[in-house]
Amino acid sequence: MADRVHVAFFTDFHPATLGGVQTAMRALCDDLRGRGHRVTVFCPPAPGSTVADPDTVILAAMPGLAMSNGLPVVLPTRANRRLIDAAFAERGQIDIVHSLTTYGCGISGVRAARRHDIPIVQTMQSRDDTVIEKYSPVPYLAALTMRLLHGWFVPLRRQPAYAGDGRVARLAWRPLIAQAQASDRVIVPTRHFARRLAARGVDRPIHVVSNGIEDALLDRLRDAGDPTTNTGAPLRALWCGRLSAEKRPLEAIEVARLVEDCTLDIYGSGPLADRTRAAVADASLNHRVHLHGVVDQADCLAAMRDHDLLLLTSDCDTQGMVLLEAVAMGLPVVYCDPELSETVPDAGGVRALDPSVRSLATTLTALAQDRARLPAMRKALAAHADEPRQSRHTTDIVSVYAAALTAPKQTSGDRT
Missing domain, CATH: 3.40.50.2000 (Glycogen Phosphorylase B;)
Structure with a gap:
């Protein structure tokens, strides 16, 4: 060659x-x-x-x-x-x-x-x-x-x-x-x-x-310092992706409704954008669920620094770019698809027992009640932070x- x-x-x-x-x-x-x-x-x-x-x-x-x-x-x-x-x-x-x-x-x-x-x-x-x-x-x-x-x-x-x-x-x-x-x-x-x-x-x-993920982008964001966990505030969950049925943003909102000690920031747009806005309003969750619309990759990675975990509700991703981004930024992951266990480092995330809203909410509630688990998950992810480069x-x-x-x-x- x-x-x-x-x-x-x-x-x-x-x-x-x-x-x-x-x-x-x-x-x-x-x-x-x-x-x-x-x-x-x-x-x-x-x-x-x-x-x-x-x-x-x-x-x-x-x-x-x-x-x-x-x-x-x-x-x-x-x-x-x-x-x-x-x-x-x-x-x-x-x-x-x-x-x-x-x-x-x-x-x-x-x-x-x-x-x-x-x-x-x-x-x-x-x-x-x-x-x-x-x-x-x-x-x-x-x-x-x-x-x-x-x-x-x-x-x-x-x-x-x-x-x-x-x-x-x-x-x-x-x-x-x-x-x-x-x-x-x-x-x-x-x-x-x-x-x-x-x-x-x-x-x-x-x-x-x-x-x-682009090396220079990761280097630039990491220069801003390490993320922290605020044990006194509500659990800060982040959801990022296309607002479409297979990504399950409506299910993510329902999970947030069931976990009271939790906020959810949703980044992205797509065919379910109107239904997503309506779901937040219908459940009276505007004070806890915030829709940010379309953002570029740099903004998504930066947002990961200010959250406690990634809520990944999709059950049909092969790998998922947002998952790689979470690993690179040291953001613990709550997910539901067994296939994604190959990409989530050991001890860097928690998989719900099944993809149901109830199961994901149970997993999120347990983390909200035991924030001490989050620093250990971040430490486990740190060993893999350069793998997505x-x-x-x-x-x-x-x-x-x-x-x-x-x-x-x-x-x-x-x-x-």
Whole structure:
């Protein structure tokens, strides 16, 4: 592998938009560029106006269509194919295609890599099967539609072998498996997700590489001093994320209602913003639950310094950027998804017995009544504070690129 490579990232989220995937992508792109690599990002337009970036190629979105998070939808149309091919021709040699999503732009990345005979690396970190089963209004129809649309562009010739999935889950897994099988290398942020893919027949090399946080940002925030626990005030809980059903912000508000000796600060926006405001008002919780709206990553990390714990109500994250941010800032975590125990350091958090509001409230109440546990949890997290640094993970990503570049080339038939 050459000392410097040109990487084409394909993502269904514009880098200027907010979200965990976007935050992780920006940290990786910046660190790669800081090491002398060249990065070009292919993505949808951002809602509203953004400053033009010469290293970002905007693909054409479908008029009137939006994803569940409100962001534009890109399909692998002929027009986008011509746009991508022209950009490849104009920008010189592209060494690696790295697809970060499995939707329209991610599919376009797979197809572009095939056309130009370039190795492709696929990052997989979406638990679509769980999200669709639990939170789609019409799970079967949603899973079937995704499977048919994805299969039209990236066919999967082999049936998933995992017998533990129900009808909806099998359909939801098909696009993920097909995207992985169409790639040369697969990157996942956690071991548990790697096991899930392998169990369902993915036989491409799977590399476990965590997402990361920009080093300079962490250094700047840590210079402000260490966080403290105020044992005389109400327990200060923080919730951060997209206000959408799978993140469960309404459940977080209900948890706060049941734990009287507790305040809750909610950071983020999304399709449930109106319902979130109404839930706070209906429960007469304006004095204890505060909605801060959209904030950038620096503001979120700074807020973590002034809270006692992170309340993580999501039960379908693969890793969760907010979880990495809490670890980096030494903020104890209350969570409910057993899969996240891989990311929460031992003794750095408390997992509720189950995802129910009642169970989370019981866990939070116990901490509110015994604040002495919090300093010990912070101390446990301190030993892991540098693990989310992006610099620790970029080297591993570059090693995956090197492996993809030096491996024997597969034919298109081998990839499906």
